[in-house]
Amino acid sequence: MILFVVAVAVLLSIVFALLRAFLGPTVFDRILAVNSFGTKTVLLIALLAAASGRGDYLDLALLYALLNFIGTVALLRYTEQAPRRQEGS
Amino acid sequence: MASFSPMKHAISLGVLLALLWWCLSGYPKPLLLGLGLGSVLFTVWFAHRLDVVDHESHPLHISGALLAYWGRLTLEIVRSSAQVIGMILSPKPAIAPYFLRVKVGQPSDLGKVILGNSITLTPGTVTVLVNGDEFLVHALSPASGNGVRDGELDRLIPDDCERPA
Amino acid sequence: MSLAHLFSTVLLGTGAAMLIIGSVGINRFPHFYSRLHAAGVVDTVAAGLFLAGLALYFDPGLVTVKLLLVFVFLLFTSPTACHALARAAYSSGLREPAAGDDR
Numbered sequence: 150m151i152l153f154v155v156a157v158a159v160l161l162s163i164v165f166a167l168l169r170a171f172l173g174p175t176v177f178d179r180i181l182a183v184n185s186f187g188t189k190t191v192l193l194i195a196l197l198a199a200a201s202g203r204g205d206y207l208d209l210a211l212l213y214a215l216l217n218f219i220g221t222v223a224l225l226r227y228t229e230q231a232p233r234r235q236e237g238s
Numbered sequence: 239m240a241s242f243s244p245m246k247h248a249i250s251l252g253v254l255l256a257l258l259w260w261c262l263s264g265y266p267k268p269l270l271l272g273l274g275l276g277s278v279l280f281t282v283w284f285a286h287r288l289d290v291v292d293h294e295s296h297p298l299h300i301s302g303a304l305l306a307y308w309g310r311l312t313l314e315i316v317r318s319s320a321q322v323i324g325m326i327l328s329p330k331p332a333i334a335p336y337f338l339r340v341k342v343g344q345p346s347d348l349g350k351v352i353l354g355n356s357i358t359l360t361p362g363t364v365t366v367l368v369n370g371d372e373f374l375v376h377a378l379s380p381a382s383g384n385g386v387r388d389g390e391l392d393r394l395i396p397d398d399c400e401r402p403a
Numbered sequence: 404m405s406l407a408h409l410f411s412t413v414l415l416g417t418g419a420a421m422l423i424i425g426s427v428g429i430n431r432f433p434h435f436y437s438r439l440h441a442a443g444v445v446d447t448v449a450a451g452l453f454l455a456g457l458a459l460y461f462d463p464g465l466v467t468v469k470l471l472l473v474f475v476f477l478l479f480t481s482p483t484a485c486h487a488l489a490r491a492a493y494s495s496g497l498r499e500p501a502a503g504d505d506r
Binding site: 315360361366 | 424425427433436437440444448483486490
């Protein structure tokens with residue numbers, strides 16, 4: 150029961166993060182929202198592991214935490230290059 | 239033990255990796271244990287080839303002092319997160335964000351990394367730029383920023399970061 | 404209901420409340436740099452409470468160690484990502500309109 154309530158809370162906070170991702174206004178706000186989305190996804194997977202009683206799912210949570218970090222840094226690298234390319238053209 | 243010994247760090251890295259493999263797998267079957275041993279040895283060799291097995295990636299010499307530091311950091315995080323939560327929940331958020339420059343007393347790169355990450359981890363303050371021994375920090379309000387300005391965490395970091403074990 | 408379950412319920416509930424507060428903060432705060440701080444609360448405090456609650460929910464064993472590992476990874480990657488974000492925003496010229504530079 151408590152797991153269900155907490156899962157709804159996590160989903161609600163994901164909706165808030167998505168709202169910020171849509172509203173922007175700068176690209177960094179959007180990346181921040183996506184990064185925070187990723188952290189909440191990790192927590193949601195951990196919750197799913199508890200709800201279904203399978204500790205193995207925690208491996209997925211671990212992997213997702215690492216991928217989330219790499220994805221954020223890769224996106225940031227892309228934003229750093231974007232203005233330079235405009236200057237050149 | 240004043241000289242730098244790569245062997246000690248390689249062994250400690252290997253033990254750490256073997257522990258990690260055991261925690262993530264947890265099956266005592268010969269095949270899986272053999273695969274684990276193989277990948278641990280490969281990773282240690284690979285890290286050695288990349289030349290990243292040193293006192294920076296693997297701060298053996300200060301690990302004891304770091305535990306005490308983490309305890310202190312947790313206290314700091316709890317206190318400042320209460321501040322930030324109060325600001326989020328107040329009907330008119332009383333925030334006055336500003337940038338501040340602070341001189342830090344950490345001579346080594348490792349000390350600077352620990353301090354910069356601690357400042358970012360504490361809610362209410364984010365390290366934006368690191369320039370020599372000067373940090374550019376963004377603070378949510380003077381209440382959060384003053385802790386960084388006073389350099390409380392700066393003094394608490396174990397100060398023998400530079401000395402190789 | 405055992406004592407461990409009671410503690411885990413309290414921890415999970417507090418963690419979920421922190422998650423909601425943090426994501427409200429991301430939407431309420433006026434500018435990018437202040438939103439960064441609200442997201443920081445979620446990453447450190449909420450995730451810590453949440454994973455501690457789950458660790459008490461499971462029986463102790465390898466699962467507890469895995470939850471600790473997830474927490475440690477979050478603890479090491481989230482400030483790095485946060486710093487990278489702030490640095491990229493600063494060096495691309497984003498400044499806060501109301502804030503002075505070094506007061």
